[in-house]
Amino acid sequence: GQNIDQPTEMTATEGAIVQINCTYQTSGFNGLFWYQQHAGEAPTFLSYNVLDGLEEKGRFSSFLSRSKGYSYLLLKELQMKDSASYLCAVSDSNYQLIWGAGTKLIIKP
Amino acid sequence: ETGVTQTPRHLVMGMTNKKSLKCEQHLGHNAMYWYKQSAKKPLELMFVYNFKEQTENNSVPSRFSPECPNSSHLFLHLHTLQPEDSALYLCASSSQGQSSYNEQFFGPGTRLTVL
Numbered sequence: 001g002q003n004i005d006q007p008t009e010m011t012a013t014e015g016a017i018v019q020i021n022c023t024y025q026t027s028g029f030n031g032l033f034w035y036q037q038h039a040g041e042a043p044t045f046l047s048y049n050v051l052d053g054l055e056e057k058g059r060f061s062s063f064l065s066r067s068k069g070y071s072y073l074l075l076k077e078l079q080m081k082d083s084a085s086y087l088c089a090v091s092d093s094n095y096q097l098i099w100g101a102g103t104k105l106i107i108k109p
Numbered sequence: 110e111t112g113v114t115q116t117p118r119h120l121v122m123g124m125t126n127k128k129s130l131k132c133e134q135h136l137g138h139n140a141m142y143w144y145k146q147s148a149k150k151p152l153e154l155m156f157v158y159n160f161k162e163q164t165e166n167n168s169v170p171s172r173f174s175p176e177c178p179n180s181s182h183l184f185l186h187l188h189t190l191q192p193e194d195s196a197l198y199l200c201a202s203s204s205q206g207q208s209s210y211n212e213q214f215f216g217p218g219t220r221l222t223v224l
Contacts (some may be wrong), residue, residue, distance in 0.1 A: 028212075031210065031211070041215045041217060042113070042199065044215070045213075048210060050210075087151075087152070095211050096157070097154070097211065098151075100151055101150055101153040102151075
């Protein structure tokens with residue numbers, strides 16, 4: 001079956017760095033997405049990785065290792081507004097997104 | 110209006126009611142999706158439409174009936190729902206349903222409560 005695993009909840013301190021991991025087992029792979037979802041709001045796109053390596057975009061970076069079925073989202077210089085759920089999703093062989101349950105990130109002052 | 114809009118934002122209905130959720134996208138996309146989001150569970154893909162044609166129906170009960178009259182509008186008709194159908198229903202759209210880069214843009218969702 002297809003499976004996406006990510007931690008349910010993480011806590012970090014304002015100004016610090018946090019890494020949210022995602023492991024996947026899917027039928028085919030056509031890229032991995034990270035989305036951010038604030039409570040009561042729509043998920044919004046953060047990043048897309050299809051090749052191995054690190055993609056940096058401001059305070060957020062995303063890493064992919066296809067051989068290990070592994071990705072992480074790195075958030076630097078955490079701000080209170082980064083408190084949200086972070087969703088990992090893999091595009092499978094049919095180009096459909098398979099979603100993880102999301103990681104709720106709590107930022108403490 | 111820009112992006113993806115959904116109405117209503119909140120809906121409370123009884124098990125015998127019939128209601129419809131509406132989604133509209135102003136992004137010129139050709140693919141539209143319905144998802145169900147329950148607490149602490151992954152997003153569940155319900156239906157996919159590509160160029161107005163339904164391409165996916167992930168074993169969704171018949172009490173949920175989608176309709177896509179054109180590439181910009183998507184409806185989800187609801188009838189005789191169960192309390193376990195209470196969830197956030199998200200609509201999304203993307204350009205090219207069959208593409209390695211398939212960024213989906215989401216609407217704000219309809220919070221549905223079935224009594």
